[in-house]
Amino acid sequence: MIQIECCDNLELMSKIESGTVDLIYCDILYGTGRKFADYQDLKPIRSEIEAHYIPRIKDMHRILKDTGSIYLQMDTRINHWVRLIMDDIFGYDRFLNEISWYYNSMSNTKNRYPKKHDCILFYSKSTYYKFNHEHKSLRKEYATNTINRSKTKAGFNNDKADYLNGSTYLVQDVWTDINFLKNGVKYNTQKPKALIERIINASSNEGDLVADFYLGSGTTAEVCKDLNRNFIGCDINPRAVEITLQRLNNARS
Ligand SMILES: C[S@@+](CC[C@H](N)C(=O)[O-])C[C@H]1O[C@@H](n2cnc3c(N)ncnc32)[C@H](O)[C@@H]1O
Numbered sequence: 413m414i415q416i417e418c419c420d421n422l423e424l425m426s427k428i429e430s431g432t433v434d435l436i437y438c439d440i441l442y443g444t445g446r447k448f449a450d451y452q453d454l455k456p457i458r459s460e461i462e463a464h465y466i467p468r469i470k471d472m473h474r475i476l477k478d479t480g481s482i483y484l485q486m487d488t489r490i491n492h493w494v495r496l497i498m499d500d501i502f503g504y505d506r507f508l509n510e511i512s513w514y515y516n517s518m519s520n521t522k523n524r525y526p527k528k529h530d531c532i533l534f535y536s537k538s539t540y541y542k543f544n545h546e547h548k549s550l551r552k553e554y555a556t557n558t559i560n561r562s563k564t565k566a567g568f569n570n571d572k573a574d575y576l577n578g579s580t581y582l583v584q585d586v587w588t589d590i591n592f593l594k595n596g597v598k599y600n601t602q603k604p605k606a607l608i609e610r611i612i613n614a615s616s617n618e619g620d621l622v623a624d625f626y627l628g629s630g631t632t633a634e635v636c637k638d639l640n641r642n643f644i645g646c647d648i649n650p651r652a653v654e655i656t657l658q659r660l661n662n663a664r665s
Pocket residue numbers: 419420421422439440441450451599601602603604625626627628629630631632646647648649652
């Protein structure tokens with residue numbers, strides 16, 4: 413099932429039964445204050461950010477299953493305020509990670525370090541959340557120099573070197589291996605499919621229900637179609653919904 417609506421996300425969430433969603437991923441409004449070609453962003457004013465997010469995050473908490481998790485993506489303009497809201501609603505102890513997605517794009521910044529990462533806040537509703545740590549999209553092979561370093565340590569580490577060779581480790585909380593979208597972008601703030609694929613593979617299984625309430629060009633919906641997840645989502649902007657429907661028609665499965 414893939415359900416896409418054109419409406420305010422508060423309206424869609426009010427129609428969703430409590431405890432029914434397995435995973436929420438939202439690439440939210442970043443608080444840039446900018447008017448993008450496709451939508452108006454919120455201003456970076458704490459009262460405005462709280463007025464928008466508090467009722468929405470309360471509803472996200474309500475509709476998640478007890479085994480569910482949530483990932484909210486933004487950047488450093490508002491991540492500190494959103495984290496406080498998440499702590500209040502989900503609980504400080506349900507915070508799991510702040511993932512940094514580093515993207516290497518050009519910058520002319522000269523008065524401070526160029527800002528080149530997004531923050532993805534990962535919380536669960538309870539301690540019984542799903543996390544598929546063995547899924548291949550979450551595994552990395554050890555670098556050759558890590559293996560060689562083990563080999564050169566006086567022989568007794570040969571066993572360790574052999575063990576490292578061919579085995580993998582879980583990706584850490586800084587993601588540098590997923591490129592920023594440069595070409596073929598259909599929407600202002602479109603995100604790479606690989607980023608959302610990793611999240612969906614980590615925190616849901618086939619047949620689960622995934623939701624994205626800030627849908628944009630429908631990247632999450634397309635990934636759900638590819639990965640056999642059910643999906644529900646919306647965007648307030650009709651152009652976003654139109655692009656999403658086109659992408660779904662052209663999608664693989
Ligand atoms: C950062 S963009 C999402 C981009 C998306 N991840 C993609 O890959 O294309 C945020 C989206 O949220 C939508 N939006 C803003 N306020 C909303 C609201 N109250 N309800 C539903 N959608 C909203 C905007 O129209 C915009 O398309």
